[in-house]
Amino acid sequence: MLLHLSAEGPPIYQQIVEQIRSRIISGQFQPGDELPTIRGLAESARVNPNTIARAYRELENEGLVEKRRTRGTFVSQNTPSLSxxxxxxxxxxxxxxxxxxxxxxxxxxxxxxxxxxxxxxxxxxxx
CATH class of the missing domain: 1.20.5 (Single alpha-helices involved in coiled-coils or other helix-helix interfaces)
Incomplete structure (x- = not known):
């Protein structure tokens, strides 16, 4: 997954949240799609794995993704629609x-x- 991150502006984890959220809402990511592993995305984005974990937690709290123990993180089947x-x-x-x-x-x-x-x-x- 290609992320565009900037040292300027919002914190890195928020940039990640916004970009993944945008892809989910726009339909680029479909319900059931698996997101990259925390470690894999951290390596490709060259950020600390804790940053990715924090972004995934925020997306999970919003109901956009769900963690499946030992299987990974997936786009939620019940993605909330925005008004x-x-x-x-x-x-x-x-x-x-x-x-x-x-x-x-x-x-x-x-x-x-x-x-x-x-x-x-x-x-x-x-x-």
């Missing part, structure tokens, strides 16, 4: 950051929408 208000609340800070950055760099709203659409098509093509 429109919850989805907007989760996206608003990210949209604000993108809009501010676009304004600071002189990118118009039309250019931003075009970029979002192109990036979305690229992301949807990836397995």
């Amino acid at each position: 429109v208000a919850q989805r907007r609340k989760r996206l608003t800070p990210e949209v604000d950051r993108v809009l501010i950055l676009a304004s600071q760099t002189g990118v118009s709203v039309e250019e931003l929408i075009d970029l979002i659409q192109r990036r979305r098509s690229l992301i949807e093509q990836k397995p």
Whole structure:
């Protein structure tokens, strides 16, 4: 699993939670899919295994994943769906950051929408 982690911004475990949560909610991960092992993901992401364990615990507390003793961590069969208000609340800070950055760099709203659409098509093509 490819993770994009940054030393800047939120703690690493929160970045991991957000990225896995996003993949589950978007359908990239299906109910029953097995997540990488804690040790395996820690090695590929070059982070401490405790960081991955903390992220998995948070996802488990949200009901997005479930641990199966001795078998691993899996996407929950009963993934909670988010309401429109919850989805907007989760996206608003990210949209604000993108809009501010676009304004600071002189990118118009039309250019931003075009970029979002192109990036979305690229992301949807990836397995």
